[in-house]
Amino acid sequence: MNTHAIRAIYTFELARWFRTLVQSVASPVISTSLYFVVFGAAIGSRIATVDGVSYGAFIVPGLIMLSILTESISNASFGIYMPRYAGTIYEVLSAPVSFVEVVTGYVGAAATKSVLLGLIILATARLFVPFHIEHPVWMISFLILTSVTFSLFGFIIGLWASGWEKLQVIPILVITPLAFLGGSFYSISMLPPLWQKITLFNPVVYLISGFRWSFYGISDVGVGISLAATLGFMVLCVIVIAWIFKTGHRLKN
Template identity: 70%
Template sequence: MNWRAIRAMYVFEMSRFFRTLLQSFVSPVISTSLYFVVFGAAIGSRIDQVEGVSYGAFIVPGLIMLSVMTQAISNASFGIYFPKFIGTIYELLSAPINFLEVVLGYVGAAATKALFIGLVILGTSSLFVDLSIQHPLAMLAFMVLTCLSFALFGFIIGIWAQNFEQLQLIPLLVVTPLVFLGGSFYSISMLPPAWQTISFFNPVVYLISGFRWSFFGVADVPIVLSLLAIAGFTALCLGIIWWIFKTGWRIRA
């Protein structure tokens, strides 16, 4: 392993993040606050507890997941698309590194940024609602795994995209609906039976459910299924990336 190369890519990517630290910090704080004003105060005051948890607290895991997933995808997809767009990818291709090292550098940085945002939202949330985290280690593990797997997914999108529109397409058309319909703001058990069945085909349901379990000890699906879902998703993304680098698809002209 070329650890120096991994570090160089990681540090370089992170420096882009630190250049815009204020924006990176302020925008999740503001959007989380808005969610709490709308869902927590305005709507939440009319909703009783959900599965024994106050509605304001209930939506916290979903809110964090929503931001973590979209941030991981957009950071990773932009991180690898930008060098392709401006041409600096030649350096990555001519360097003595393999695909795993590129992935560790770029995906690692994107996941770190998403994790940072997730923690900021967690901190902001604790200002609005009383939060007790029953399984803090599991919570952290779920968050890190989600950051990593969605950063891998974003990396694939970044390589696949041939223009900025395509870069936005998958997050906007696929990921956001899946996250919103994945029980971010409600429990699956609140849905009519038919919709419950449909929801179980949504992979995001398993992630949010597992993440919520680590907070409140209640889940829509068994925790093992949540872990399997995220492991499977990670493995699938890694497999696709390995294939991309092996064939040079959309990278090597």
């Protein structure tokens, strides 16, 4: 394992993130704060509790997960797309490093940014609503697992995209709607029976459900199913990335 290569890529990506803190951190934190004001205060005053949890506290895991999904994909996709766009990707490909080391550096940096952002939003949420975390170890585990999984997915998008506009297609048109429809602001048990079954085809439901369970011990689907679904998607992303590096698809052309 070439740890020098991993460290070089990792530190470079983190340094780029620190140079754009206003865009990378302040913007999502402010956006999430507005969600707390609108949904927590305005709507929360009309909804007493959801599954025994105050509405303001109930939406905390969903809002954190919403930010984690979008930021993980954005950070990882931009991180690998820039070398492709500038042509410096060939320096990485010709260096004595394996695809595992390249992916570890880029995805590790993107996941680190997402985890830090998630913790910052968690601390910010405390300013608006009181909440507790019943399973802190599992909360951190889901946070890290989700960040790594969707950073891998973002890495694939960065390799797939042939232009700047394509970097935003999947996050805006697919991930964000799925997150809003995946129980970020409500429990799927509040839906009619037919829509409850349809919603189970939304993969984000399992992420938010497992993460919310780590806070309050309640979930729309079993925590084991949530964990298995996330791990399965992560393995699928690794297989796709391995195939891309093996074939050179979107890397050498």
